[in-house]
Amino acid sequence: MTKTPLIERLNWRYATKKMDPAKPVSEDKVAQIVEAIQLAPTSSGTQPFELFVITNPETRAEIRKVAWDQTPITDGSHLLVFAAWDNYTAERIDAVTDQLKAERGDLPLLTAYYDNLKNTYLPRDASVNHDHAARQAYIALGLAMAAAAELEVDATPMEGFDPDKVDEILGLKDKGLRSVVIMPLGHREEGADWLLPMPKMRKPLEKLVTRLD
Ligand SMILES: Cc1cc2nc3c(=O)[nH]c(=O)nc-3n(C[C@H](O)[C@H](O)[C@H](O)COP(=O)(O)O)c2cc1C
Numbered sequence: 001m002t003k004t005p006l007i008e009r010l011n012w013r014y015a016t017k018k019m020d021p022a023k024p025v026s027e028d029k030v031a032q033i034v035e036a037i038q039l040a041p042t043s044s045g046t047q048p049f050e051l052f053v054i055t056n057p058e059t060r061a062e063i064r065k066v067a068w069d070q071t072p073i074t075d076g077s078h079l080l081v082f083a084a085w086d087n088y089t090a091e092r093i094d095a096v097t098d099q100l101k102a103e104r105g106d107l108p109l110l111t112a113y114y115d116n117l118k119n120t121y122l123p124r125d126a127s128v129n130h131d132h133a134a135r136q137a138y139i140a141l142g143l144a145m146a147a148a149a150e151l152e153v154d155a156t157p158m159e160g161f162d163p164d165k166v167d168e169i170l171g172l173k174d175k176g177l178r179s180v181v182i183m184p185l186g187h188r189e190e191g192a193d194w195l196l197p198m199p200k201m202r203k204p205l206e207k208l209v210t211r212l213d
Pocket of ligand 1: 014070158160200
């Protein structure tokens with residue numbers, strides 16, 4: 001069977017190490033990557049994270065300093081910062097219920113479902129809730145990477161940064177947010193990236209997949 005265009009694009013993409021500062025990503029393409037993030041499914045539909053899209057050169061230079069000096073942060077044109085909720089709160093969950101009521105109507109099961117969710121989430125340790133929220137942000141990260149690949153935009157997902165320092169630079173603490181993963185967008189600088197000529201390395205399927213037929 002022929003491969004889908006998505007699989008072809010996933011083979012094309014790689015965690016770009018050298019981006020070309022002379023080739024910014026068009027705002028049209030960034031908007032579609034952001035839409036993929038908006039459309040990402042999340043547990044109970046809470047979307048427990050916010051996205052920062054940073055083009056400001058000074059802010060990106062500050063972030064690069066606390067992110068292992070990784071050049072795509074400033075050589076790319078846009079930096080995405082995924083910032084997850086520091087905790088679940090009644091207000092945050094009620095805002096989801098309110099939006100659902102407004103857009104889908106006050107279904108009887110709705111309030112019961114989200115009351116139950118509050119009963120489960122609110123007594124839990126903040127770190128457990130933050131970790132759960134961060135996992136939702138990573139689903140959006142995955143879709144953003146796929147959307148970028150489809151649009152022939154290069155993207156480097158990064159955990160190599162000091163989250164507390166990035167939170168400080170962006171003033172996230174006061175917003176009840178914590179940075180979890182960042183991703184510069186740009187275009188690869190062909191001939192200058194040591195990783196580009198390397199073959200893609202992945203576990204063989206027999207080590208990744210167990211089939212129980
Ligand atoms: C959550 C996450 C964090 C990562 N952090 C970094 C990073 O800080 N710097 C970097 O150069 N690559 C980073 N990578 C890239 C991985 O090393 C890379 O995706 C992996 O080796 C597979 O290679 P490929 O993406 O080029 O196919 C990260 C990838 C993911 C998914």
